[in-house]
Amino acid sequence: MIRRATEADVPAITALVHELAAYEKSSSLCTVREQHLRSALFGTQPSVFAHVAESEGTVVGCALWFLNFSTWDGVNGIYLEDLYVQPAARGGGFGTGLLAALAAECVAQDYTRLTWSVLDWNTPSIGFYRSLGAQSQDEWTTFRLTEGALAELAAKAG
Numbered sequence: 745m746i747r748r749a750t751e752a753d754v755p756a757i758t759a760l761v762h763e764l765a766a767y768e769k770s771s772s773l774c775t776v777r778e779q780h781l782r783s784a785l786f787g788t789q790p791s792v793f794a795h796v797a798e799s800e801g802t803v804v805g806c807a808l809w810f811l812n813f814s815t816w817d818g819v820n821g822i823y824l825e826d827l828y829v830q831p832a833a834r835g836g837g838f839g840t841g842l843l844a845a846l847a848a849e850c851v852a853q854d855y856t857r858l859t860w861s862v863l864d865w866n867t868p869s870i871g872f873y874r875s876l877g878a879q880s881q882d883e884w885t886t887f888r889l890t891e892g893a894l895a896e897l898a899a900k901a902g
Contacts, residue, residue, distance in 0.1 A: 745797070745798045745799075746795055746796070746797055746798075746838070746841040746842055746844070746845045747795065747796060747798065748793075748794070748795055748796075749785065749793075749794035749795060749796045749806070751782065751785070751786045753794070753796050753803055753806075754778050754781050754782045754785065754786075755778055756796070756802075756803035756806075757781055757785075757794060757796065757803070757806050757808070758776060758777065758778045758781055760803070760805065760806045760828050760830070761774065761776055761781075761806075761808070761826060761828070762774055762776075763828060763830065764826055764828040767828070768863060768866075791810060792808055792809065792810045792825065793808070793809055793810065794806055794807065794808045794809070795807045795809075795842055795845050795846065797829060797833070797838035797839075797841060797842055799833055799836065799838070804829060804830045804832075804833035804838060805827075805828060805829035805830060805833060805838045805839065805842060806826070806827075806828060806842070807824060807826070807827045807842040807843070807845070807846060808824075808825045808826045809822050809823060809824045809825060809846060810822075810823055810825065811823070811855075812857075812859065814856060814857060817856045817857070819854060819855060819856055820853070820855050821850065821855045821856055821857030821858065821859060822846050822849060822850055822855060822857070822858050822859070823859050823860065824843075824846060824858065824859065824860035825860075827839065827842060827843070827860065829842075839872060840876065843858075843876060846858055859881075861886060
């Protein structure tokens with residue numbers, strides 16, 4: 745079953761995010777705690793949203809997403825930050841169900857895009873996404889500022 749996350753799902757979602765970080769060989773970079781996700785998902789001004797995949801009463805997958813905006817289309821879209829299904833539950837339709845729920849959200853709200861990133865080495869996921877009709881945006885390069893570089897640039901804001 746795919747459904748919108750509730751506050752009671754926060755511990756499971758937090759655990760899944762840490763599992764995803766381990767899968768992506770980045771556990772040391774994942775510092776999210778339940779209170780972070782509880783505030784972001786269910787605080788006074790939610791900045792992220794989530795759907796969960798549930799099997800026999802247990803959360804086995806999640807999709808965390810937020811709204812972005814296309815200046816070319818003039819409307820919002822969804823940016824999928826994380827999609828993760830536990831290995832034992834893969835092949836059960838949960839990944840497709842989570843993405844279908846986000847696609848339905850886009851269609852219902854007249855959003856024009858559902859966008860996400862995938863690591864180049866994650867060939868199983870790339871194949872899965874392509875099987876759904878997703879197209880890679882190979883002409884784009886992602887940039888990120890963190891830590892010292894972020895602080896240094898911020899200091900120039902004067």
